[in-house]
Amino acid sequence: MAEREHLQDAEAVVAELRGALARIGVTxxxxxxxxxxxxxxxxxxxxxxxxxxxxxxxxxxxxxxxPETDR
Structure with missing residues (x-):
């Protein structure tokens, strides 16, 4: 993966995490x-x-x- 692709991948993950957190009311x-x-x-x-x-x-x-309770 090229350097720019690593950065784009990281930016996509940040956007995905930001959206997931927003769905639970967290910023x-x-x-x-x-x-x-x-x-x-x-x-x-x-x-x-x-x-x-x-x-x-x-x-x-x-x-x-x-935590799992059935262990």
Whole structure:
């Protein structure tokens, strides 16, 4: 995969995650591509989730599956 394709893939994932979070009422204002991880040479582009307040963290935790109870 070419360097530009890695960046486009990461941008698509960010958009997908932003949409999924919006469906559960969560907005991460800092969600985006970590500019320090993409310098045009490195193919590992990182997604920056950023910080969030306690209420946002609570909403995200509530939206994730809980522990399996039948183990």
């Amino acid at each position: 991460l204002p800092s969600l985006g591509i970590d500019p320090l991880s993409y310098d045009g040479r490195e193919t590992r582009v990182l997604v920056e989730l950023g910080r969030c307040n306690v209420e946002t963290a609570r909403r995200m935790a509530a939206a994730l599956p809980g």
